[in-house]
Structures are given as structure tokens and as C-alpha cells.
Amino acid sequence: MSLRRIRLVNVCLLAAVIVFANSLVGGARASAWPEFPIPQGRSIQILKSGGLFRVYRVYRPRGLAGAAPLVVMLHGGFGNGAQAQRDYHWNATADAAGFVVAYPDGVLRAWNAGTCCGTPENFNVNDVAFLTNLVATIIRRTPIDPTRVYVTGMSNGAMMALRLGCQTTTFAAVAAVAGTLLTDCSGAHPTSVLQIHGTADAQVPYNGGPGAARQLNGLPRVDGPAIPSVNALWRSVDGCGAPTTDTSGVLTVETAVCPDDRHVQLISVAGAGHQWPGGQAKPLLERLIGLSPPSTALDATDTIWEFFAQHHL
Template sequence: MSFRNPPGPVRIAGARRPAAMLALLVGLTAPAACTTDPAGGRSAPTPSVGTSEHTLSVDGRDRTYRLYRPASADPVRPVPLVVVLHGAAGTGEQAEEAYGWTGAADRDGFLVAFPNGLNRAWAVGPDCCGAPARDGVDDVHFVTELVAGLGRNLPVDPTRRYVTGISNGGLLAYRLVCDTTLFAAIGAVATTSLGQCPSPAPTSVLHIHGRQDQTMPYDGGPGRRDNGGTGRNPVKIDGPPTPELVARWRTVDGCAAPTVTTAGTATRTAAACAQGRHVELITIADAGHQWPGSRPNPPVAQKLLHLDPPSTALKATDTIWRFFQANPKPAGG
């Protein structure tokens, strides 16, 4: 299977912002504990309940992430892990504040990791996105090491590891399920797939996309942030039409013919697949480039993050989490 380059949001210009701007973007939060994960595979102290901040050395670079550990998570028995990847110009803190994953974790007792891209972007190939792509950063390796480290220090269930992301973060999420077998399922929002994906392992896929998205066009092709992969912040966005991308994953997963249902402005195309997996596309007719059901961003953040107002057609976080709950990794899969 071969995927073309994706349509994307990925705007990295203005990645460095003063502290005052960051505070405006994400709001005030309680201080978080800060730890450094040792090199060489040694275990770090077990993170405390709540949000903690961590530093991990990968490929000679210090990488950072936030971890949310709810009081409701069983301290002994294996629990699910969700990795949430922010969009271009965003941060792990911004994703934690905006998308509501901590509330879902409190309710259902799972761990959530919010990694930070370097210069607020993720590298998913040589042409995208931004400074990390230009500098040859290996973000797949970073996330792989992050997941491995959490598994050493916390009771993470290896059959219930999931990844979700929006925009540039969604590009990395697709890259991860193309290049690794870490995750049982992906929840992709307002994004596409970049580069080659010749032989991915079967993975449950939920893709949510607004029909009016001009940054990651639903019909494929370059988006409004595309610069052909040139300059100091390369952004090449030229992905397949979203229905075509999802259809390819139905082939990978050995799915039956999908059923199509519509409720309001949201149309769900859902297929049951081999070994109990599922592949779904939710198309929102009147939505642009956004995370449905998220907290509205302040106008300055909306502009900086290149997001449209969030759709009210559904709550993406709850929808993705229900999909994850229904799709652990099959035995032997």
C-alpha cells in the first residue's frame, strides 16, 4: 500500500513565542511535578497522581512530555494509555487544556501522555513539518521511547495503547501506525497520511474530518499552509482524499463492506474487520479544521494554531475514547 504526501495544517512559522503568549494560549494551570527519565533504560520514579512534566533524552536531544495519571487509575492492574499529539504551533499543555482528555481519564481510569514537538511541530518526513523535518528529527523514535519508558514505570496494558492527534499531530499518528506496532488503534482528527506506508500492521482506525477543511483538504491535495516542502519550515501537504485513505485501511484490516449512517451534519462510514477490528470515518459536512467538541480557543490562539471554530456535531474525545475502548489489540495481533 502506498500513500501520497498528505494535506496538512502544518504551519510552523512563529513557533517561538514568549511566555506571555503561551500562558494566553493554554490558560493558567496548577504547577506540575517535573522529573527526568534516566538514560539507558533505567526506571524513573513512578509519576504522582495528576499532571506531571518529564524530560526524556532521545537521539541526543532532550524531549519533553506531560503525563496525566488520574486517581481513578488502578495502581496495580494494567490500564490503557492514550498518547495525544498536538497540532502544529500547539503544545502538550495546549492539547491537555483544549481537548478534554483528562476528564475522560478521570471517569474511566486510564493514563494520558501529551508529548511536545520540537519547535511546536512534528517531523513526519523530509518535507514536513517545519524545523523538525528540516533538522531530521525522528519523532517516531521519540514516541516509541516515551511509550517504552511509561511501560517500565507504570502498569500500562500493551493491548490497550492508543494514539490520537490533530493536524500535524495526526500526521505523526498515522506515521506511527505505518511504522510501528505499538498501538491497537488510532484516532485521527483533521489530518491525513504522509509518505509511503507499504505494509502497515492491521490497526483499528477512526478518522474524523470536516468537509470544509482547507488546511487538510477532505478531497486531498495541497492545503492552505503548503509551501512545497521548501525553506526553513518545510510543509508539503498533498495527501489522498480522506475517503480513499480510510478505504485503504479497510483493505489492510480485511474489513467487510461499510455501512453509512447520518445524524445531523455528521455521516459515519463504519466497517467491521478481521480479528474484531474496526475502521470508521466520520465526516462533518459543515466543519473546518478543528477538534469537534473542544473548548473554543481565544481568538489569538485560534489564529496561531490555524484552527476553525470547533464543531458541535459531536464530541471527538468521547467518540474516540469509546472507539478505543471497543478496540483493544487482538490476541496474537
């Protein structure tokens, strides 16, 4: 089956789910729905936000005691929550460290991160409202420490995570993998930020400017600032000192210490492309859309959690 036909099938399935959800609740507001505790293990949830029924997955490890941290994991363009849950092994890290993970779905597999991407950008879908509502809903339905709520994302999801850092005060720390900043950030509050980016990323170039796009597979052309300049912006927002730099093999880590125990960090992976380092390799998909296999120089998931665990509101 062609990629075009696969995408059409996915769109039709999503439309059917939305119509079915509307028929169940008769268009009732989300606040009118009964809210039950989120079960342990994996679950699929639906939240009405901005007139749309939005799907999200939650992984709540068994045996959590007390209020746990929450990580919101945002998939990349053409991905979804189920794919992010499979490919980035956050559930295993959550089991080991004791936190809850949410995997929301973007509208038609994308997020409105500002000047990207796809349908959410074209129709100005309010993903900032949806994701802040999602966090509030999870906090109402399961014991979560509101001072330890974090957001991370891959590619278009990373761009959305950075937008949330700029335009909300919900998250104690933000981590972006293979994404850049494509929205206004003039009103940002100080927030700890980690960026992980390959220096050979063709889709979201490390040095900024328009990325590669293929008409065949419909990848959006991202045109944003250089990754180091985004990091410098956050150092300015946070009032940080000058960063220290450490290079080991293909990894260069720049870390700035900031007031109130915040940090702004950039991990550059020399020679790495558009990928989640340490994620699940998918040779067929990588060939179809021209991506390189994930770097094994670091495990992005564990690295991000180590960064998150240092910070709270």
C-alpha cells in the first residue's frame, strides 16, 4: 500500500473515532464527563478540548506511592502516541524511576508548533490549551506532584514542547530532541531546558535555515533558527551564566547554571541526523523517508529523565 493511501486510511479512521465519540456524549462538554481515576498500567483516554475530541495514552506504573512526577511525551510529525510509546521506551524508565507518562496524539499526526506543521498550523489548532488541559485532567484523576511536570518531544513534538515552555508556566523543565523554536517566546518565564540535536540533521538543520523536504513523502520544510541560538535565548530568559563545554567522542555538552537551580543544556551529537538517539531503529521507514538510524552514542530517554529529575517548580 502506498504512503498516500496509508495516510488516507489513517485520516478516515481518526474521523470515524471522532464521530463515534461525539455520538456517545452528544457533544457534551468535557467538564460534564464523569472523571474516574486513571488505572494502573496502560490506558487510552479521550479529552474534549477546543471543540475536538483528543486521544491520549497514559502509562501509570503499578505500585506508585504518593504523588508522582508526570512526563508528557509528544510524538514527531507523522507519528502518534502509540508510536512514541513503542519507540522511545519511556515506560521502562517510568517503571525504574517511578513516574507517570502521557502520550497525546496530535491532530492528523502533527502539532501546531507555530510555523509548523500541517493541518494543526493551517487551522490554528490550539495545542497549547489542549496540552495544559491534559495535564490538569491527569492531575485531577491520579496523584501527581504539580511541581514535577515535564514535557519532551521529537521533531515537530520538540517544537511543540519548546512552544509550551515559552507560553505556559505548567512545566518544570522542557526537553527537545531534533526540534527548533518556531513561535514567539518573548513572554517566557524562566524554565530549565535541554536540547539534543544531531549536527547532520537535514530536516531541522543544526545551523538553522530551511530543512530538506521531499514532495514524495510530504515532509514539511522547517525553516527556523540555529539550534545554538535557541539555547542562547533560553540562557537569556533564565539569566544563566556562561556555559561550560565538555566533549567526549561525538558528544558535546554545553551546560549553563542559572538562578533557582535551573539549567540550560545543549547536547550536540556529531554526525547524527534527524532521530531520537537510543530509540527504536526502523530500517524500512528510515529508507522511505530518508532518515538515518538512531545514534547509539547516548540514550535520549534516560538522559532527559536525569535532567528532569533535577528540577521542580
